[in-house]
Ligand SMILES: O=P(O)(O)O[C@@H]1[C@@H](OP(=O)(O)O)[C@H](OP(=O)(O)O)[C@H](O)[C@H](OP(=O)(O)O)[C@H]1OP(=O)(O)O
């Protein structure tokens with residue numbers, strides 16, 4: 001990629017979040033992640049090009065020097081900052097505008113700094129052979145996977161119902177989403193395959209901003225405003241079917257839609273429980289018992305047939321959960337420490353640098369949070385270490401996982417799709433995929449964002465106490481008998 005010869009026609013809109021907009025190259029496996037600003041600042045960018053460059057460099061440093069050490073290097077692609085021609089960025093912004101979802105257009109793409117983060121395109125991984133079936137990539141934003149146990153938690157409900165499930169009520173009440181997602185992160189992070197299956201099924205049913213599927217680099221399934229949901233599910237089945245034409249669920253050589261989805265979820269669960277890449281071999285070294293249940297989850301505990309399995313310690317979910325759990329005090333216990341630091345900075349503004357409040361994100365920053373004493377000695381250093389831990393945990397609560405599934409074992413590259421189908425059909429074995437697992441969106445959360453966290457926490461809990469606790473638990477059909485091993489994953493699909 002030659003930065004001085006950039007052509008906007010080589011790039012297409014790929015996706016966006018709250019802070020950045022991502023475009024992908026039409027041929028190379030590369031994306032550019034550009035910053036966004038509130039639309040009202042569009043004429044007047046909030047930072048200079050130098051500041052934008054430093055902000056993106058600090059994202060790279062935070063990811064490569066802090067998060068990568070906590071989450072495991074094998075999952076992380078930190079990328080590099082690039083300087084782009086301003087005319088290219090301006091044209092690109094015009095080119096992608098019509099593809100942007102309306103609800104994200106309260107922010108505009110930064111066209112002034114010319115800076116962007118260049119990353120590998122995790123939805124069209126390099127291990128894909130262009131002549132073969134395109135990879136399926138599944139993006140999950142799992143959110144917080146544990147219930148707080150801090151003594152500072154003032155509302156009992158927070159120790160029983162997870163943040164995500166409570167937040168759903170708040171989001172629906174405030175019009176962010178039309179209906180609640182019944183996904184519960186505690187089920188996904190449980191390590192129990194039945195619970196994980198159940199969680200993913202609900203991500204598929206109501207993806208919101210927590211679930212997307214890409215095929216060959218193109219998004220084929222995500223939350224679509226105002227669309228006909230059944231159409232989306234049917235079109236998802238249409239895409240998935242060729243990947244799951246075989247396996248245990250074949251009935252007279254016809255694979256039902258339910259079986260396709262069950263196989264798909266099973267492959268995804270295996271990838272999430274793996275050590276990060278490979279062919280789904282036996283998982284060993286499981287750490288911990290399955291963690292707690294959320295009272296709002298619809299998963300019926302009685303139906304666990306294989307006990308609590310816990311997460312394998314080298315799995316992506318385990319690494320994310322361990323990092324999230326650096327939030328030991330909960331926002332309610334953390335906020336007074338934040339105030340201690342804030343007061344100290346008001347009294348001694350120059351301390352901001354020594355305490356690395358805004359970075360640099362390096363080994364020293366990592367050590368500050370790793371060597372935090374267990375007990376509060378009243379010092380500002382203790383408070384800063386806890387704040388750093390909390391911010392790192394926040395990043396882990398907001399990151400996404402990308403699982404890339406490439407059909408067929410690598411050693412049988414010469415086989416075409418039909419031959420592979422016949423071989424798998426005859427052997428009736430479960431689908432074989434090579435896969436890789438990555439973590440994305442590992443940006444540092446700002447120090448000044450902590451008071452907002454406290455306010456949001458209070459609003460979510462208060463909204464849930466008013467509306468959620470009284471809401472009906474579910475509108476799902478009654479569960480099938482326990483013997484129907486595969487049927488507990490029934491999706492509300494329309495026939496195709
Ligand atoms: O606060 P939360 O839990 O709602 O998380 C925010 C996310 O909302 P979600 O609940 O996942 O829909 C929010 O995502 P959406 O914009 O809702 O897609 C952002 O990820 C936000 O992070 P940042 O401010 O852009 O760095 C996230 O804010 P942080 O709290 O991580 O700063």
Ligand SMILES: Nc1ncnc2c1ncn2[C@@H]1O[C@H](COP(=O)(O)OP(=O)(O)OP(=O)(O)O)[C@@H](O)[C@H]1O
Nearest residue numbers: 015016017018019020022119120121122123440441
């Ligand atoms: N390296 C990558 N390869 C492929 N797709 C990517 C990559 N990075 C980001 N994306 C896509 O772009 C989307 C937006 O990126 P990202 O989540 O980093 O944005 P964000 O604004 O930081 O999100 P948030 O709302 O969480 O703050 C992602 O959901 C993902 O689909």
